[in-house]
Amino acid sequence: MESTKTNYQRALLIIHELEKRFGSITKVPDYDPKMQEIHRLLPLDRPFKDVNYQRVNWLDRQGYSIAHIAQVTHHSKATISKYFSTYNIKPKREFKYRVKYNSSTVAYYSTSLIHLASLLLNKRINDTVTAKKQLNMHGFSVRTHHFVWYQIPDGDYYCLSYLKKLAIKQGIDSYIYPGEYQL
Structure with a gap:
């Protein structure tokens, strides 16, 4: 009956699983596939806590994609995209x-x-x-x-x-x- 569960209910099951594994949801890295699934299920307006702005800006200036920047800074693509949008940063194309x-x-x-x-x-x-x-x-x-x-x-x-x-x-x-x- 997985299809009848709401996004919230599916995310909650994943959160419980991650809390058992990491001790707290706050200790789960953004790049963890299950954490990314939570972000997909619950696209919340998350703050840019722990984003290394200097490194993100340097990588953008070099021309790296949002996906690459997210991967090497250990943040989700959504976090990097939101940061770019908030500060009107336009990424370069590969x-x-x-x-x-x-x-x-x-x-x-x-x-x-x-x-x-x-x-x-x-x-x-x-x-x-x-x-x-x-x-x-x-x-x-x-x-x-x-x-x-x-x-x-x-x-x-x-x-x-x-x-x-x-x-x-x-x-x-x-x-x-x-x-x-x-x-």
Whole structure:
């Protein structure tokens, strides 16, 4: 009869189990899967107690995702997201693609291969497979990986879905957020 229990009742059972294991619910780390299940079942407006703000801000400035920041600071994604929302912090996107022209040292990073190929080739492209084929035909190589902002060398280009042109990375603080300005 698990399906007839409310979220509160399911959370309460997990809380009792964790209290037996840890002695108190306050001693259970946020990253514990059962604690995360409680947060999912009871999305309460929790204070940012014990959040290492300096480390969270440093990781964000480097370009790490909310999920990564939550994992390494031992907090839930909800806690980090709420902290960002409260202080109007906009996280950077991780880049999925690195494209290089075979005879150049300059690289182009993007969250969308379709958007990047459209900008580089100045043509409308509708899917990722076509984008990769078109780029390869024009002498570009495509690498798929998770690239974090700090890993992109200064002087290389980046492309975000809301930008109309390629942008150049000029230091850790040169990331262009939505609504700042459109290139």
